[in-house]
Amino acid sequence: MHPDGLEFFWGKARPFPDEGTTGGPFMHPLLAHMLDVAAVAMLLPGSGNCGLDRRQLGLLVALHDIGKLIPAFQAMVETCWPEAVLGPFRAEHVQCRHDAAGLALMDLLVDGVLAPLFGNGSDGKRWLPSLKLQILRAVAGHHGQPASIVDKGVLTPDTIGHAQRVVAILLDVFRPPPIPRPGHDILRRLEWVLAGITIHADWIGSRREWFPYVQPEDVRDPSGYFWNHALPRAQAAIFRAGLGPMALAPFAGALRLFDHIREPSPVQALLEGTALPSGPVLAVIEDMTGSGKTEAALVLAHRLMAHGRGSGLFVALPTMATANAMYDRLAMAYRRLFQPSARPSLALAHGRARLDERFVAALVPDDGADAHLAARSMDETAEAYCAAWLGSESRRALMAQVGIGTIDQALMAVLPVRFATVRQAGLAGKILIVDECHAFDPYMRREMVALLHFHAAMGGSVILLSATLTHRVRQELTEAFRKGLGVSGPIPLSGTAYPLVTLVGKSGVEERPCAPRPGLARSIAVRRLADADAATGAVTEAAATGAAVAWIRNTVDEVIATARSLRAQGVEALVFHARFAMVDRLMIERDVLARFGKEGEGTERSAVLVASQVIEQSLDLDFDVLCTDLAPMDQLIQRAGRLRRHRRTARPVDQEELLVISPEPVADPDPRWIQRVLPGTAAVYRDPALLWRTARVLFRRGRIESPTGLRALIEETDDADAPDAVPEGLMAGSTDAMGKAYAAGAAADRNVLSFDAGYAAATALWEREARTPTRLEDVPYVTVRLAVMQDERLLPWAARADGSLACESERHRAWALSEVSVARYRLASCPPPAGLEAAVMAARAGWSRWEREAEDQVLLLVLQEMETGWRGTGRTETNQEIIIGYDQIYGLEIFRDQ
């Protein structure tokens, strides 16, 4: 079918020639772009499972840019204006975004020229207009969010006529059989999947290196263009993006996957062989640190993949640092999930992934050479590999065969943030592994519920890794997954064992107790210390024996004050918290790991560390004596895990005892029960009754028995409804805190996307100005970047000590390493010191756009060396001048100016 002038409409344009090149087309015809993107969608691995015939898929995806037919769009580049059809150039048109115009056009044509696309269902059911709209809005909303509904009046009869002819051409190219009317669930899934595939294909199909511009003449025979140009280019582009099909390796057990496993641990053995429910599976693995549950999860993931229940995996972690560490851990093993001939990408997905040197080194740019050849030449290297296209940003990283990232990257798939459907498409068909699930606050837990629902509804499996979860939370997560599977009726969980594996499928729920790994069982005595002075005494005494001592305090200010007073008494305390510039924090972390980690020995262990919650998770540390401020039970158990964790032949102190600073859990505490002993703690852990119950249970039992006693400790403190769970004096504070926690959960419920509501503008907060957060912060924080003056210009703090960071190519890393986070109520702005305005401007000019423009969010603090140390000035929210001190031993401190 001849396009009769429609080939002159442009879809992509480049009004100015590239440097160093001559000629070449200045635009890519709209028809060509539509066919390019359709071809990509049809060939994308996984798109065959979307439920559509490839001809139907191609036609629908091609429609995504039909809105570009409107004169307002064509007029955006005057030199590309299709004069042959629209006459002499006119600049004035009714403005409308082309995604919205596209939706309006499709809606207008749905019962006209688009009618042959829709057929009756096998049961004779017919398409209703609202059902057809679900399909069309999925392809129309290709700018990251649902296209808005606009008045059809913006469409001129001419435009409508052009659109009819374009559809006729596409019908002639694809010749799709009618789509039988599907059931509601299938249609809903198709809507979300199609929205993701369309954008995914558009991103690949819009890359000029892979789809060079052609002349209008080249698309005069649209079908010929599709077969001879679009399809072959799409095929090559998919390979070059790193998205070619990857053959999976058959499952051959845990030992084949990991070199370091000589004998599978109990949980690994269980997941290696246990019978699995059919269909999508949720596995909740509750086990101790050191049980090998991460490897167990990968073993299960491989089993599921080998049985066709997943094409790849995504591992979600709570922090960027743990994600980086997981990347290193998987760099070798991930290839074994696939056939030796396959080139799967291992991608790191988080906001600072590009600052991770190992990951950047693994990126292999698409150099235009034959992708198959390039792959073969690298076959022998066992190291991690990532196609550059996938590694260039976090949304694409989710599409890699194996992705590792922050949980936030996955949660954004179920928030109304731009390109959420791309994230969904990345996760769809993958095994989703989520680590450290016990650490979720109410807001993240409710986001997780939404993610479980979505992933299950898309047919995906999930593995959750956790320390003990409360029964309530395990039930909540299980139900969310089953709801996503479309099965109704909660199944009450009854398991009380720990370790425990809960397997959830369409057919039901099974709870499998698991043996603890031999050697991990512990029994730790708990002793109460009445106040911080008693703790100072205990710490000083232990330090004198040469023991490795740690004191975990609940606030940074108390960490600093405690360390100062210990040092005044001659105890050289080390300080570790998060109010350091990242360089210094990393240096302290290295020092702490060298002393108290697995390799630490002899005199280097003889030290006292005063730390905030930074050592509560992830870091593998071992202290002879551990002292801690009272904290909620689950955190306290995590902290206790740092006591005598490794096997050591001799220790300076004989007792295995956790010292907990806590007021006595008397039967009738007054409202200031916790403040009197631990003033800062009340502000950090808001529910005083939870702290009181923790203290009561802990000191009544006098021991932490791991693993056998943990479930009881957790459940007993969690139960706020038990008689005398909330004593009179703490009622007000507790009610307030529980209200806030409930509100945070409700905020998440309001924010998340509803699978059942579909991809429509009105059903979620897509349009709001502030971006929907993945985490709620209690109080707002600002990022402070520290700098010093050197040779008339500002040098990032990190580059001052490490000259190699001073060079231009390390600029972004140097600034990132110079960052500290500070609560806004402490520090709100840093006006440039007199005379340095230009230098500050110049420094900010070298930052990325959002960093530069978010002037009240990212501050630049100039430090000057005084007799008293490094000092800078800033202002509070009420514009009071303050002095800021920075010290590599104590960190950042705020002094009020008098």
Add this chain to the structure above:
DNA sequence: AATAAAAAAAAA
């Protein structure tokens, strides 16, 4: 009166 840690942030 005064609080940990943690993440995100450019399109097709």
